[in-house]
Amino acid sequence: MSDPIKYTQEPDDWGSRNHVQTLVMMMVTVLGLYLCYKMALPFLAVLVWALTLAVLFSPLQRYLEARLKSSGLAASLSVLIIGLIVVIPAVFVGQQLLFQAVKGAQSIELKLSSGQWLQTLEAQPQLAPLLDKIEQRIDFPGAAAAFAHWVNTSAADIVKASAVQILGLCLIFYVLFFFLRDRQLILRAIALRGPLSQSQMEGLFVRIGDTIHATVYGTFAVASVQGLLGGLMFWWLGLPAPLLWGLIMGMLAVIPMLGAFVIWAPAALFLALEGSWQDALTLTLWGMLVVGTVDNLLRPVLVGDRLRLHTVLTFLSVVGGLLIFGAAGLILGPVTLVITMAMLEFWSARNSAE
Numbered sequence: 001m002s003d004p005i006k007y008t009q010e011p012d013d014w015g016s017r018n019h020v021q022t023l024v025m026m027m028v029t030v031l032g033l034y035l036c037y038k039m040a041l042p043f044l045a046v047l048v049w050a051l052t053l054a055v056l057f058s059p060l061q062r063y064l065e066a067r068l069k070s071s072g073l074a075a076s077l078s079v080l081i082i083g084l085i086v087v088i089p090a091v092f093v094g095q096q097l098l099f100q101a102v103k104g105a106q107s108i109e110l111k112l113s114s115g116q117w118l119q120t121l122e123a124q125p126q127l128a129p130l131l132d133k134i135e136q137r138i139d140f141p142g143a144a145a146a147f148a149h150w151v152n153t154s155a156a157d158i159v160k161a162s163a164v165q166i167l168g169l170c171l172i173f174y175v176l177f178f179f180l181r182d183r184q185l186i187l188r189a190i191a192l193r194g195p196l197s198q199s200q201m202e203g204l205f206v207r208i209g210d211t212i213h214a215t216v217y218g219t220f221a222v223a224s225v226q227g228l229l230g231g232l233m234f235w236w237l238g239l240p241a242p243l244l245w246g247l248i249m250g251m252l253a254v255i256p257m258l259g260a261f262v263i264w265a266p267a268a269l270f271l272a273l274e275g276s277w278q279d280a281l282t283l284t285l286w287g288m289l290v291v292g293t294v295d296n297l298l299r300p301v302l303v304g305d306r307l308r309l310h311t312v313l314t315f316l317s318v319v320g321g322l323l324i325f326g327a328a329g330l331i332l333g334p335v336t337l338v339i340t341m342a343m344l345e346f347w348s349a350r351n352s353a354e
Contacts, residue, residue, distance in 0.1 A: 043171070044325065044328050044332075045168070045325075045326065045327060045328040046168060046171045046172050046175055047175060048325075048328040048331050048332050049172050049328065049331075050172045050173075050175035050176040050179055051179060051212075051331075052212055052216065052331050053082055053086075053172070053176050053179075054176055054179035054180050054183060055208075055209050055212045055213065056212070056213070056216060057078055057081075057082055057180070058180070058183065060078050060081065061074055061075060061078045061180045061183075064077055064078060071180075071181045071182075072181050074180075074181075075177050075178075075180040075181035076177065078180050079173050079176055079177050079180070082173070082176070083173060087169070187205060191205075196346060200346060203342075204339065204342050207338050207342055208335055208338060208339065211334050211335055211338045212331060212335065215314075215318075215330070215331060215334050215335075216331075218299050219254055219314070219318070220254065220330070221298070222253070222294065222295050222298050222299055223250045223251070223253035223254045224250050225294055225298060226249060226250060226253040226260050226291050226294055226295065227246045227247055227248075227249040227250020227251070227253060227260065228246060228250070229286075229290055229291050229294065230245070230246050230249040230250075230260050230263065230264055230287065230291050231243055231245060231246020231247070231249065232246070233264070233282075233283055233286045233287075233291075234246065234264075234267070237271070237279050237282065237283060239267060245263055245267075248263055249262075249263045249264065249291075253295070254318070255315070255319075259292075260287065260291050260292075261287055261291075261292065264283055264284075264286075264287040264291065265284075265287065267283060268280045268281075268283040268284045268287070271283060313337065314334060317333040317334045317336070317337040318330060318333050318334060319333075320333050321333015321334070321336070
C-alpha cells in the first residue's frame with residue numbers, strides 16, 4: 001500500500017504569502033483611515049471646538065465628579081454651565097454687532113455723501129493739497145454706498161445662516177458631553193493604540209493641553225481684553241459702533257504685525273482733525289498705555305511657561321491653520337505644530353539612543 005500523499009508548502013511560499021497578507025492589511029488600513037478622515041472632515045470644526053472646551057473645562061468636570069460621584073451627571077451639568085457661559089454672551093454680542101454694523105455703515109455713508117468729511121478736512125489748510133489728490137482718485141460717496149449695501153446684504157446672510165450655526169453649536173455640546181464623561185477612556189484608548197510608549201503619549205497629551213490653554217488664554221483672551229478696552233474707550237468718547245470696532249481691534253490684536261492701534265490711531269487722528277484735541281489725546285494715551293501694554297501684563301499671568309513655541313512659530317501656525325482648516329485652525333494649527341515637533345523630538349531621541 002502506497003504512502004499517503006503529503007501536501008507541504010515551501011518556506012519561501014509561506015513567506016511570500018505573509019508578505020502579500022501584510023501588504024493587503026496595510027492597504028486596507030490606509031484606506032480605512034482615509035475614509036474615516038473624509039467622514040470626519042465635515043465635523044472637523046465641531047470636534048476641535050468640543051475638544052478645546054473639554055480641555056479648558058476639565059477642572060470643572062473633575063470638581064463636579066468629586067461632588068456628584070457620577071461622571072455622566074457631572075458632564076451634563078458641565079455642558080449646561082458651559083452653554084450658559086458661551087451661548088448667552090454670544091447671542092447678545094451677535095445681535096449688537098449686527099445692529100451696530102448696519103447703523104455704523106449708514107452713518108459713514110451719510111457723512112461721506114453729504115460732504116461732512118470734506119468740511120472737517122477743509123478746516124485744516126495744510127491738508128488742502130492732500131485733499132485735492134484724494135478727491136481726484138477716490139469716489140468716497142460711491143464707495144460708501146457700496147459699503148453700506150454690502151453690510152446690509154451680509155447682515156441678511158448672517159441671519160439666514162443662523163440656523164446652521166445653531167445646529168453646529170448643538171453638535172459641539174453633544175460631542176463635548178462625551179469628551180467630558182469618557183475623557184479617561186478616550187485617552188487610554190489613544191495611548192494603547194498610539195505608536196509611542198505610554199509615558200511618551202502622556203507627555204504628548206500634556207503638551208497638547210498646554211498648547212490649547214496657552215493659545216486660548218495667551219492669544220485670544222488677551223486679544224479679547226484689548227478689544228474690550230478699546231471698545232470701552234470708543235463708547236466713552238461717543239464714537240460710533242464701539243462694540244463693532246472693539247471686536248475688530250480684538251481680532252487685529254491676534255496678529256503681531258498689526259494690532260489694535262490700526263483702529264484707534266486713525267480714530268484719534270480723525271478726532272484731532274475735528275478739533276476734539278482732548279478726546280484725541282485721551283484715546284491716544286489709552287491706546288498706548290493701557291491697550292498696548294495689557295499684552296505684556298496678562299500674557300505671563302495667563303500662560304506662564306505653558307507655550308513652548310516661539311512667537312513667530314505661534315503666529316505662523318495660527319495664520320496657516322486658518323488658511324488650511326478655517327476657523328478650527330485657530331486651535332488646530334498650533335496643536336498640529338506641537339505634535340509634529342514632539343514626534344521629531346522622539347525620533348531624534350530614538351536615533352541618539354541607537
